[in-house]
Amino acid sequence: MNQIVELKDVTVSYRENVALKNISLNIEKGSFVAVIGPNGAGKTTLLTAINGIGNILSGSVKVFGLDINSRIRREIGYVPQSLSIDPRSPISVRDVVMIGRSSKIGLFRYPNRKDIRIIESAIELVGIKELSHRPVGHLSCGEQQKVALARALAQQPDIMLLDEPTSNLDLRSQKEIIDLIDKIYQEKELTIIFVTHILSHIPASCREVIFMKRGCIIWSGGVDKALNEKLLSDLYDCPIKEIKKEYV
Ligand SMILES: Nc1ncnc2c1ncn2[C@@H]1O[C@H](COP(=O)(O)OP(=O)(O)OP(=O)(O)O)[C@@H](O)[C@H]1O
Ligand SMILES: [Mg+2]
Known part of the structure; x- marks a missing residue:
């Protein structure tokens, strides 16, 4: 296995707020992973931890098998x-x-x-x-x-961390930027971690989805399995009936 990002038992807190609780995660080189979950679940904190700017209380974060340093951060686009x-x-x-x-x-x-x-x-x-x-x-x-x-x-x-990159965009720009991210992924040998709230914005090349809730990774798997009413209803604690797959 060619792991480009490895988190082991990572806990991040902002004073009394524990934002990530003992997260372990391996991301393979060249993968395209989407991260979804409710507000405050820890998605942004996960990206900052990978980018080496989070307040890591315990555990380890390795990128390219190494602790984050300025040379490694040059290879991470945030x-x-x-x-x-x-x-x-x-x-x-x-x-x-x-x-x-x-x-x-x-x-x-x-x-x-x-x-x-x-x-x-x-x-x-x-x-x-x-x-x-x-x-x-x-x-x-x-x-x-x-x-x-x-x-x-x-x-x-080598790695792109995208935190809701379409959240403020108009409808046309959303589609253009999603297509652009997809194209860049296909043309370059990139690893992408993409946080979104809008399931239809998960680009077509994305193969894996991580569900985060209350600072934990509660599920991960393929896009088709992720777009499941029961799983999504449990993730958001509300009934989710219609799942749009516009771009998927
Ligand atoms: N600078 C901060 N100081 C104190 N608490 C923080 C800070 N940043 C985040 N938190 C807390 O950490 C938890 C995770 O926040 P985070 O921003 O990672 O969530 P998120 O999943 O990205 O949410 P959203 O979907 O709203 O962007 C939340 O409970 C939040 O209140
Ligand atoms: Mg966020």
């Missing part, structure tokens, strides 16, 4: 639930995308032609070319979400 940019910040969209690339360029180095091409291509792929000189703090939530995705793409990471 698209957060929201960008949290100060609206007064003058930093432009292009600069933010360039920051994604800077982990590959190195500190105090200028981007070369290839880096510029990668930055431009990430901006174009996500469809934000016309925004590229605007201050990112002036953008709408959905526009900022696209910038975060372009930043992660410019990094050309």
Whole structure:
């Protein structure tokens, strides 16, 4: 087995709030995993733990078989639930995308032609070319979400952690971004962990789903088995009758 992410008995807490309880999880290189579960289940905390920025109380997180360090973090592209940019910040969209690339360029180095091409291509792929000189703090939530995705793409990471990447997008952009994520996964040798609340947004290439509830992984398995009324009703503690499979 070629495990790229390994969590062993990981507990994460924010003071008295235990957000992850003894989580163990192995993710194979090249897999595409969706994570679903109610608000507060620990999905974002799981991604931050993998990204090495969580407050880990006990247990171990290994990526590429190693403890997280700055070299490994360069290979992890993280698209957060929201960008949290100060609206007064003058930093432009292009600069933010360039920051994604800077982990590959190195500190105090200028981007070369290839880096510029990668930055431009990430901006174009996500469809934000016309925004590229605007201050990112002036953008709408959905526009900022696209910038975060372009930043992660410019990094050309081995692992992408996507935290509800379509939550603020309009209907057309949702479909475009899901298709883009799918395409990138198929073209590059990526491992993707994708958090969503919208089951129809699970991209077609995704093969495995993890259910999280109250800080625990309560179920994992194939997409077809996951889209089951009984399992989903138990996960959300409410009757779930209609399961849309638009993109699945
Ligand atoms: N900075 C924080 N300080 C204190 N508690 C926190 C903090 N961040 C998260 N928590 C708590 O940790 C738990 C898990 O939060 P997390 O953000 O991982 O949930 P989530 O599954 O991503 O939820 P959502 O679907 O709403 O995004 C929640 O109970 C939350 O209140
Ligand atoms: Mg979250």
